[in-house]
Amino acid sequence: MPAELTTDLNRAAEFLKQGKLVAFATETVYGLGANALETHAVARVFAAKQRPFFDPLIVHLSAAEELNTVVENVPKIARQLIDRFWPGPLTLVLPKKEIVPDLVTAGLPGVAVRVPDHPQARELIRRSGVPVAAPSANPFGRISPTTAEHVLQHLANEIDLVLDGGPCRIGVESTVLQIVPEGPPILLRPGGLTREAIETEIGPIRLLEGSGNESASQTAPGQLPKHYAPQKKLIIAEDWSHIPAEMRIGVLTFTWNCLQVPEQFGHVETLSATGDLNEAASNFFAALRRLDDNQDLDVIYATPFPSRGLGLALNDRLARAAR
């Protein structure tokens, strides 16, 4: 039976309690949720996404007060970040409690946790009465969903219910920060909370060396070089020379003036006419999907983003989509 599409919070919460799979909206992207404390339910998440077991899941809570159900302790710097940025697009990796199944953390000693800034998501988790493990609700390695329709497009037959919460406000996944015993936190994944905002609060953080390459993917599971990928080939273009004339090309561009787009391109997606990175992020995955689904195109050319604010996360997603 294909997944039910509903706005009924109680029904969705009931499904989670029963160990079923419920996709739900957050402020970043749609998540594919299951009771984090039930190994069977979590295993179904991996199966539905065809996700390898070495890639751990984020545990979602309805409030920071629930942290002590899943983490051993909250270091001072984590407390400071939580007070400032939760609910919001910041995921913290903290020492896990025994009760969290190894399947959730891929056997790692740390569990990734966050409180989403979407009232419906928090209410869903609260009513379910359990912490909710949720990766993005897309087949492994593919484009992340920012609407209920995106989820149904690829996972309708693998999951039980989609709770429609409208389009996602931010549009890129949360920033993942590892809290370590000594020294500043490590940025495992740039995301919806900017590096600038974090550093204004706690000072310099550490970046993963060689982020995006094979060795980085071992320290940061899930940071695989190829990810967020369209079916079509995606090329990051700094200019339009050397473009094969026989190809039908779609273009993903940040704003109007960043490039003069030649006329041979039929389908151009401009992410923000005014050059607003937040607006660009909220349109990013949906635009990439439209280009990917357009049967009249052979290849997608994308222009890079300025590397400030959400541009860091967007360039990270582009680089992985291009592999």
Ligand code: TXA
């Ligand atoms: O915005 C988001 O974070 C969305 C929404 C649904 O909350 N979720 C999401 O989940 O993007 P996912 O599974 O697509 O990405 C989670 C990332 C992966 O790169 C994973 O490797 C990392 O977080 N991660 C999860 N648990 C971890 C852990 N225990 N240690 C280190 N990294 C972890």
Ligand code: MG
């Ligand atoms: Mg994902």
